[in-house]
Amino acid sequence: MAISKRYLTSLLVGTLAATPALAADPVKIGVSQPLTGAVAASGNYVTNGARLAAAEINENGGLLGRQLELIIEDNKSNPREAVNAAEKLILRDKVPVIMGAWSSTYTLATMPKLEEYGVPMVVETSSSSKITTAGNPWIFRIAPTSAMEAQAFAKNLSSFNPPIKKVDFLSVNNDWGLGASQEFEKMFKANGIEIGQKETVAPDTVDLSAQLSALKDTGSDTLIMTSGVEQLTLGIRQAAEQQLPQRIVTTGGSFPEPLLESPGPKGYTSSHLLFFSPWTPESAVHPEIAGAFVDAWNEAGYSFPGLSEGFRGYDGIMTIAAAIEDAGSTESEAIRAALWNVQVEGVNGDISFFKQGPAGKESGQNEPNVYVVQLKDGKVSAQ
């Protein structure tokens, strides 16, 4: 008797679980970020930003009258794992839309899966031009391409004194780093600036001293460094240790946060291209949105410099939420169509997509804002 009772209960539970989605089911958004591995710091910041956006949306009544739920997957700073994460989000969690995957390499690895399953992805960070020109109609990028970043930097060239005359490059050896050095090289050449030596470094390398020693006597005045938080921190520290004469400018929007707490030698200055400067939120396009985001971030107890990347997650989720509201549906195809029409006021500025890539299979690309800040003795100022 007891057995049959248990059998009945399990049957009942099974039936309940198999009931089709109720109206109160949450709206799911997948998030694929590097929460561990070589660029874990950035991935965690972006994810925290996404969490704040979700909390804000839920406080204001959710999406389509339902709660918003983020399904967060760790892509482990690894393109293979990024593919697994996307597949898990799509097949097991059945998310209709994804935000990810931080690095260009992870995003490029994920892209064929989006096409295979017909799921749109809002790309919050990656900057390789290949992403929006590959002809993947499921891609909507809110982050700037390296080319946009280089053009924005060109407008700031006059803020450097003494002026930039010759530049070297130290780039992480992946789609992002190599793409950035190419685009910046073009921009510098167009502005009559000489190109010196180009060095690369594997994504997980911690000792950059060989590369830096090779750059020591090139006669350049500026070194353009492209990598994640961890490697930027190591690179700037080690460059200072080796007394590299070049000034360092970092690209890609990552900020070497640990240098705030343990700065390098006194007086050592570096410049950083950011897409949001939490030190100067008043300079953002929508200061009130930027200010509110900074407050929410601080209230949640997240590390302050993480804001420079955390905003990407916030803007990404807000963009997806706007598309879902507009679509009035949680179908992937409807969300994709709606993404073309979004007009979001984000922390970085206004977000909307224009078409890029081969006709008929265009990807969406946004035109974000770029800021340059200066780091000296653990203090940040606008440049």
Place this chain on the structure above:
Amino acid sequence: MAEILQHVVNAMVLGSTYALLGIGLTIIFGIMRVVNFAHGELYTLGAYVAYGMVALLKLDFFSSILVAALVGMLIGALIEYVFLRRKDLKNIDEVMLIMIGIMIVMQNLELMVWGGVAKIIPTPFSQDPIAVASVSISPTRLFVFSVAAVLLFVFYLGIERTRFGLAIRATFQDQDAARIVGVNVKRIYTLTFALGSAMAAVAGALLAPVFVATPLMGDLASLKAFAIVILGGLGSLGGAAMGGFLLAFIEEFGAGYISSAYRDAFGFLVIIIVMLFRPQGLFAAKERVG
């Protein structure tokens, strides 16, 4: 010229820590014939123990390295005592699986406890580099090199000049003979594993302040340690020390003068060449296998 000297300085610092890593791995292999896949995790353990001591418990930097060595020793002894003591070490497959399992568990524990974001370990040293002409080195790196050099020397003396070292060498050469003349081989095993693990932990505690501590730092360290040991000859202590410096010089000069994109490839290219012409490694005597 200045660039060459700078590369030499860089390679010496890197080589000294590579040597520590390599010796820790090779002594365990040489004596127990155990391929310690968890070596990199003991390196990571050392780094995080140092971080925990300095950043969280506010212990001074130098004591933290000592604590890291002791914890490494303890964990190493525990691994040997709990997982290997009752195993037939000749059963290579089983022992290898055990070591890989320990590696995976340790790495995930580190992830769980410390999170994925890299940690910086503060040191009492000045951030300003010491510069002679145009060659410069940070005080932290100089300290790392000095400690590693002293440790290598002490280790050498310990093996060559003490009774314990004699027992280790005897076990190394012929276990049965060592047992017959009264060496407690089981105890030598535990001590060897503890010592090898402590070397890895010290390397981690020394290097983490120069770089950063992350849960996955052991992967690269393990790979390098294996490369060093294979280069020098499996089980050869002198070979591991020389192999460490050799690998550092190859990487440093390959990256500096040929291409930094293939920095890690140069090391392995040389290893492949060595394997082709001297399969026993550069510094090991030939031995029969099987």
